[in-house]
Amino acid sequence: MNRLNRKKILITGASQGLGRQLALDFAREGAAALALCARHSQALDKVRDEVMVVAPDIKVVLIEADLSRPLDIERLFAIALHEFHGRLDVLVNNASMLGPSPMPYLLDYPLAEFQAVLNANLIGPFLAIRKALPAMIEHGGSIINVTSDAGIVGYAGWGAYGISKFGLEGMSQTWAAELEESKVRVNWVDPGSMNTAMHRAAEPDEDPSQWADPAEVTEVFIYLASDESEGVTARRFQAQEFTPRAGRMPKH
Amino acid sequence: MSTLFELELPPELSAKEPLERRGLLRDQVRLLVVSRWTGKVIHSHFVRLSDFLARGDLLVFNSSRTLPASLTGWIGSDDFRVEVRLAEHLSDDAWLALLLFRAGDRSQTRLRPGLIIDFGQGLQAQVEGSDSTNRRLWKIRFSKCGTELLDLIYRLGQPIRYEYAAAPWDIDCYQNVYSTEPGSAEMPSAGRAFTWKTLLQLQRHGVRIATLTLHTGLSSYMDDELDREHPASEEEYFISQETAEQIRDAHQTGRRVIAVGTTVVRALESAAERSGFVEPGHRYTRLTINAGYPLRVTNGLLTGLHEPAASHLDLLSAFIPAEKLRKAYEEAVRKRYLWHEFGDLNLVV
Numbered sequence A: 001m002n003r004l005n006r007k008k009i010l011i012t013g014a015s016q017g018l019g020r021q022l023a024l025d026f027a028r029e030g031a032a033a034l035a036l037c038a039r040h041s042q043a044l045d046k047v048r049d050e051v052m053v054v055a056p057d058i059k060v061v062l063i064e065a066d067l068s069r070p071l072d073i074e075r076l077f078a079i080a081l082h083e084f085h086g087r088l089d090v091l092v093n094n095a096s097m098l099g100p101s102p103m104p105y106l107l108d109y110p111l112a113e114f115q116a117v118l119n120a121n122l123i124g125p126f127l128a129i130r131k132a133l134p135a136m137i138e139h140g141g142s143i144i145n146v147t148s149d150a151g152i153v154g155y156a157g158w159g160a161y162g163i164s165k166f167g168l169e170g171m172s173q174t175w176a177a178e179l180e181e182s183k184v185r186v187n188w189v190d191p192g193s194m195n196t197a198m199h200r201a202a203e204p205d206e207d208p209s210q211w212a213d214p215a216e217v218t219e220v221f222i223y224l225a226s227d228e229s230e231g232v233t234a235r236r237f238q239a240q241e242f243t244p245r246a247g248r249m250p251k252h
Numbered sequence B: 001m002s003t004l005f006e007l008e009l010p011p012e013l014s015a016k017e018p019l020e021r022r023g024l025l026r027d028q029v030r031l032l033v034v035s036r037w038t039g040k041v042i043h044s045h046f047v048r049l050s051d052f053l054a055r056g057d058l059l060v061f062n063s064s065r066t067l068p069a070s071l072t073g074w075i076g077s078d079d080f081r082v083e084v085r086l087a088e089h090l091s092d093d094a095w096l097a098l099l100l101f102r103a104g105d106r107s108q109t110r111l112r113p114g115l116i117i118d119f120g121q122g123l124q125a126q127v128e129g130s131d132s133t134n135r136r137l138w139k140i141r142f143s144k145c146g147t148e149l150l151d152l153i154y155r156l157g158q159p160i161r162y163e164y165a166a167a168p169w170d171i172d173c174y175q176n177v178y179s180t181e182p183g184s185a186e187m188p189s190a191g192r193a194f195t196w197k198t199l200l201q202l203q204r205h206g207v208r209i210a211t212l213t214l215h216t217g218l219s220s221y222m223d224d225e226l227d228r229e230h231p232a233s234e235e236e237y238f239i240s241q242e243t244a245e246q247i248r249d250a251h252q253t254g255r256r257v258i259a260v261g262t263t264v265v266r267a268l269e270s271a272a273e274r275s276g277f278v279e280p281g282h283r284y285t286r287l288t289i290n291a292g293y294p295l296r297v298t299n300g301l302l303t304g305l306h307e308p309a310a311s312h313l314d315l316l317s318a319f320i321p322a323e324k325l326r327k328a329y330e331e332a333v334r335k336r337y338l339w340h341e342f343g344d345l346n347l348v349v
Helices: A017-028 A041-054 A070-083 A111-135 A159-178 A197-202 A219-225 B046-052 B146-156 B196-204 B224-229 B241-252 B262-271 B311-316 B322-334
Strands: A008-012 A033-038 A059-064 A090-093 A141-146 A184-190 A236-238 B030-034 B041-045 B058-062 B070-075 B080-089 B095-100 B116-120 B123-130 B137-142 B182-184 B208-215 B235-239 B257-260 B281-285 B300-304 B345-348
Touching: A008 A017, A008 A111, A017 A033, A017 A041, A017 A090, A017 A219, A033 A041, A033 A070, A041 A059, A059 A070, A070 A111, A070 B146, A070 B182, A090 A111, A090 A219, A111 A141, A111 A159, A141 A159, A141 A219, A159 A184, A184 A219, B030 B046, B030 B322, B041 B046, B041 B322, B046 B196, B046 B345, B058 B241, B058 B262, B070 B146, B080 B116, B080 B235, B116 B146, B123 B146, B182 B208, B196 B208, B208 B241, B208 B262, B235 B262, B241 B257, B257 B262, B262 B281, B262 B300, B262 B311, B300 B311
Parallel strands: A008 A033, A008 A090, A033 A059, A090 A141, A141 A184, A184 A236, B030 B345, B058 B208, B058 B257, B257 B300
Antiparallel strands: B030 B041, B070 B080, B070 B116, B080 B095, B095 B137, B116 B123, B123 B137, B208 B235, B235 B281, B300 B345
16 A cells, blocks of 8 residues: 555646546555646646545645646646655656547648647657656656557547657657666556546547546556666556566566 | 956857757857866866866755746836846745836835735735845735745746846746756856756766755846945755765765855855854855855855856855956956856866
8 A cells, every 4th residue: 555655746637537546546555745737726626635535644736737838837847846845756747638529630630739739748748757857867766658559550530649649659768768877767658448538539439338447557557656666667558458567577 | 345356248248048049059058167276277168077077076056946036016006017026035934025117117216015016816915124134125925825826926927037138038048957946036057058968978977966955046136336245145045964965975085076056155165164064954044155265065166157246256266366267257258258147157176
């Protein structure tokens, strides 16, 4: 229950779906402090109340920010690092936007929407990592980027979203390479199909009950956020195929 | 207090823009290296910094993050506009601030305790009185505090910019790449040229790195006469146990402690005033360092180039005799080095 003892964690897109579930499960695992970020603060208030029920002693900071706006990202990290006294252990880049639903083909994709998706899903995490690093570089840290199957396979109709995730996966590799000598780890996780508002919007004709509940996919995130994954970096994980044993690096 | 030496600084030597806005990198500034002992000057480039550092040298950085400390507010029903520059967060949660009115505006004379400044978005501040030590500063208290206030400062504020800035550069230009906790009125700019690449290369070269936090106050009170007096300001700083130990270890093993910025010198020397050793903790300092001050902790300094009237230059004279510094500065002017936060750097070792 205390796998995340004393960890200070920032989760983007924490008001619903996977982000909300991660907040709850990280709190259950003994995290010391959570900075939860989303575009609308009302939904965050509810998540905080739920977190406080499972972990009454945890520190929770709510920050309303739009990750497609660089000034919001500066404000987000200024507040989080003020509250966390300059130190951050884990960053989960979970926030992302789907774009128009139903999703248009690339040929029909409105330019402004295409740019907005890339801003939120690719430039946002890029800037967030830059601003998280100073708070991680001395003591080490874990960066977890949430990707998708659409980030390794170009599915017709998944437009800007899939392309942004291809970008995110490439960027994760580059960050991991640049940070190889440091104690900061960068990994990326495909949570698989989940019954969330975003996935229902992506595939409105499908039956959502066939998809996983977000609560079923958080084990790999807990593993990556904890010290159990020390030394694990530059790897792609599939949440629904993850077992703690498979994740561990062989001991030398 | 008199000026250390006179120096004609042509206006074109003020750096007007950050290098990264010209398609270059932050670390592509020049480096003027001056020997503390001989006064010998070497002209180099910042990317070659490691040439002048030895394996085991400890570089100490100030990781304070710059606030967008300039807020626009309105006073009273006449809607007098005032620029509020936050100077210092006081321990009783009030702030000291510089209140600037438009030229010719007589509102300055009407400033009095009890006035309310309205910033919009539900944020107000009450003027509590003028500061007892600095005649240009006022004590104000905001209607919000903590995270809520910080959030609004970021939503409403702009970085403090001076007249030589060619454009209203955004806050990222006034942020060091390694900054963490917010609290500085102005950027601790000696570290601006560091890129992650330089930091990693220095570590590979065997240079050690430590951080502390000192939240800087204002470098100018927009009053030439007062600025020349260098009124002693109070600044909040924090030094961790880990950093204190790294410094002690460097001293015990005969290695140099090099401050990145005058703020780091001030914090380290303040923390060592009582016992001669750097004591960790969270304190406020009013220490003034000038020629003849016996430096107990710092052996070298990386800093920007300062105006002759600036108090930073007094601090430099604790490292190097004024006459040697004057010669180095004259050479920097001849060689067209650039001054101020976006400018070139000076290593004194």
